[in-house]
Amino acid sequence: MNADNQNVRFDPELIRRYDRAGPRYTSYPTAVQFHEGFGEEDYRAAAARSNAGGRALSLYFHLPFCDTVCYYCACNKIVTKDRSRAAPYLQRLHRELAMQGELFDARRKVEQLHWGGGTPTFLSHAEMSELVDVTGRHFELVEDGEYSIEIDPREVDGETVGLLRRLGFNRLSLGVQDFDARVQKAVNRIQGEAETLGVIDAARGAGFRSVSVDLIYGLPHQSVASFAATVDKIIAAAPDRLSVFNYAHLPERFKPQRRIAAANLPSAAQKLAILEDTIGRLTAAGYVYIGMDHFARPDDELAVAQREGTLYRNFQGYSTHADCDLVAVGVTSIGMIADTYSQNVRTEAEYFERVDAGRLPVFRGVRLSADDRLRRAVITDLICHFRVDYARIKAAYGVVFEDYFAAELAVLESMQNDGLLRLEASGITVAPAGRLLIRNICMVFDRYLSEVKGGYSKVI
The missing domain is CATH 3.80.30.20 (tm_1862 like domain)
Structure with missing residues (x-):
C-alpha cells in the first residue's frame, strides 16, 4: 500500500465545507x-x-x-x-x-x-x-x-x-x-x-x-x-x-x-x-x-x-x-491489549487507592467485536496510507467490502464528486484534496458516531 504523500492539495473551499468536529482516531472504537x-x-x-x-x-x-x-x-x-x-x-x-x-x-x-x-x-x-x-x-x-x-x-x-x-x-x-x-x-x-x-x-x-x-x-x-x-x-x-x-x-x-x-x-x-x-x-x-x-x-x-x-x-x-x-501505566493512561482497550482511573487519589489495595487501576475499557476490528482496519488504512484495498480486507476479515459497506460507499460518492477520493474497482484511494480531510472520510466508517453528542475538536 503506497501513496505519494508529498502530493497534498490545500483547497480552502472544500475545507470550509467539510470543517466539522470529529474524532482523531487514535483508536477505534474511540474512548467515548x-x-x-x-x-x-x-x-x-x-x-x-x-x-x-x-x-x-x-x-x-x-x-x-x-x-x-x-x-x-x-x-x-x-x-x-x-x-x-x-x-x-x-x-x-x-x-x-x-x-x-x-x-x-x-x-x-x-x-x-x-x-x-x-x-x-x-x-x-x-x-x-x-x-x-x-x-x-x-x-x-x-x-x-x-x-x-x-x-x-x-x-x-x-x-x-x-x-x-x-x-x-x-x-x-x-x-x-x-x-x-x-x-x-x-x-x-x-x-x-x-x-x-x-x-x-x-x-x-x-x-x-x-x-x-x-x-x-x-x-x-x-x-x-x-x-x-x-x-x-x-x-x-x-x-x-x-x-x-x-x-x-x-x-x-x-x-x-x-x-x-x-x-x-x-x-x-x-x-x-x-x-x-x-x-x-x-x-x-x-x-x-x-x-x-x-x-x-x-x-x-x-x-x-x-x-x-x-x-x-x-x-x-x-x-x-x-x-x-500496548501496556499503559499511570493516571488516565490508555492501553491496548489483545482485542481490548482499557483506561486507568483519572485522579491521583483514585490511582493511589487502587494501587495501594493491590489492584490494577483499570476503571473502564472495551472489548472489540468482529465489526469493530474490521472497521478499525479500514480506518487505520485510510488514516495511515490514504488507501483501502478491498482484496486485502477480504483476505483478512472474510467479507466482501462492497457488500458489507454498501451504505458507506453510497455516502462516499458525494465525497468522490467533491474530489476528496476515488472509488475504484479494487478499493478507495484518497485524493490530494482529501488528505487534509481524512478524518471526515474515516468518520463515514464509524458506526458509533451518530450516538455521540459533541465533545470532539474540529477536523481542521
Whole structure:
C-alpha cells in the first residue's frame, strides 16, 4: 500500500465545507465508547489471551506533573512547583509496573517505550534513573528499541539530555508551539529560542536518533507572518519530525483555556491561511506530509513505514509498531491489549487507592467485536496510507467490502464528486484534496458516531 504523500492539495473551499468536529482516531472504537462494565478482571483476561500470541510489547508511562500551566493545554496534568509531589506518585507507578509485569510472559520483549505527560522531565535525575531501573526489573527492554520521551526545553539542559540518552532514550519530542513573544505571553508559555534550539543541538550531540517538534496554530495573536517566522526557524533547525496541531478552544471543558480571550484568537479564515502557508513551507523544505498534523523527513522511519505500508496509529499518534500490545501505566493512561482497550482511573487519589489495595487501576475499557476490528482496519488504512484495498480486507476479515459497506460507499460518492477520493474497482484511494480531510472520510466508517453528542475538536 503506497501513496505519494508529498502530493497534498490545500483547497480552502472544500475545507470550509467539510470543517466539522470529529474524532482523531487514535483508536477505534474511540474512548467515548469505553465503559465501566470493563474492569480489572477483563484486563487480566485480555493479558492472558495476548500471551498466547506472544507479540512484542510497547510501554506507555503517563507522568502528569508540570511546573506551570500552559493555558491552551487539554492534557491530564498536575500543576505544581513542589517537586516532592512526584515521589509518592512514582512509588505507586513502580507498584503498578510490578503488577503489570506479572501478567505478561517474560519472554515478550519491549520494543517501544514512551514517557508522556505532563512534563516527564519534571522528575529529578535520580527519579528518572530509578524508573528506568524498575522498568527493567519487570520487563525486558531490547537494546535497539524505540524509546522516546516528551520534554519541555525550559526543564532541561545538556546534562539532562545526556542522562536521558545514557538511560536508553533515543527519540525526543519537544513542545515549541510558537516563538512569538506576544503569543507566548498570552498562553503563559515563555520559552526562548536559544534554549529550545540548544536542546535540539544537545540531542544531536548526544546521539538521539530522532528529534520531533510540536507547533500549534490558532493561538491568540497569531498571524500568517508571525507563525511563518516560527516555522522558518524550526525548518532551519531541521528536526526529523514535526507536528502542527490545530488549537481547539474548548473553555467549557478545559479550565485553563478560560484564561485565553476568544477575541484574540485568529479567525477561521486566518487559521486556514496559517495552515496553508505552513504546509507550503514544510513541503518546500522537503518534509513529507504523513497525515493529520504530522510531517517527517523522507528518510525518517515514519515516512519509510508509510511508503512500505506498515505505518500504524495509536494513542501516541503515528507509530511504526503495529505489531505490539500496548501496556499503559499511570493516571488516565490508555492501553491496548489483545482485542481490548482499557483506561486507568483519572485522579491521583483514585490511582493511589487502587494501587495501594493491590489492584490494577483499570476503571473502564472495551472489548472489540468482529465489526469493530474490521472497521478499525479500514480506518487505520485510510488514516495511515490514504488507501483501502478491498482484496486485502477480504483476505483478512472474510467479507466482501462492497457488500458489507454498501451504505458507506453510497455516502462516499458525494465525497468522490467533491474530489476528496476515488472509488475504484479494487478499493478507495484518497485524493490530494482529501488528505487534509481524512478524518471526515474515516468518520463515514464509524458506526458509533451518530450516538455521540459533541465533545470532539474540529477536523481542521
